[in-house]
């Protein structure tokens with residue numbers, strides 16, 4: 001046997017364990033990738049099939065549509081204490097007929113109220129005013145561009161419901 005053949009055999013002996021090691025490592029990485037991939041797929045499918053319920057908000061009955069005339073406005077206090085003014089602006093029998101806005105002025109916290117003759121919400125403390133969608137139109141709320149927070153509404157079976165937080169903000 002020649003010296004060059006011995007050197008080639010030694011090199012092959014070193015390459016084969018390295019190949020085995022690389023092969024095992026790539027198999028392990030592939031297995032890990034498949035496990036993570038299927039795990040994420042399972043998580044996404046689980047969230048799709050069983051969506052998490054948001055327990056921080058709840059739907060509350062407000063009124064039946066028949067006893068809420070256009071232009072009427074009621075003040076509602078949510079279970080967690082939020083004061084909300086709900087106003088009827090149209091008569092199509094849909095949630096879009098109504099608007100539910102926080103009745104607390106975002107300037108310094110005074111009570112706002114609906115003025116149907118001026119088609120606006122008004123805060124008497126510093127003459128702040130908001131349009132019927134709650135956007136500030138004059139006074140300090142306009143200067144700081146702070147709208148009245150809005151609450152979702154739903155109509156079902158001729159009844160009006162409002163979605164409110166179950167906990168007060170601190």
Ligand code: FES
Nearest residue numbers: 105107108123128
């Ligand atoms: S508190 Fe409403 S405008 Fe100042």
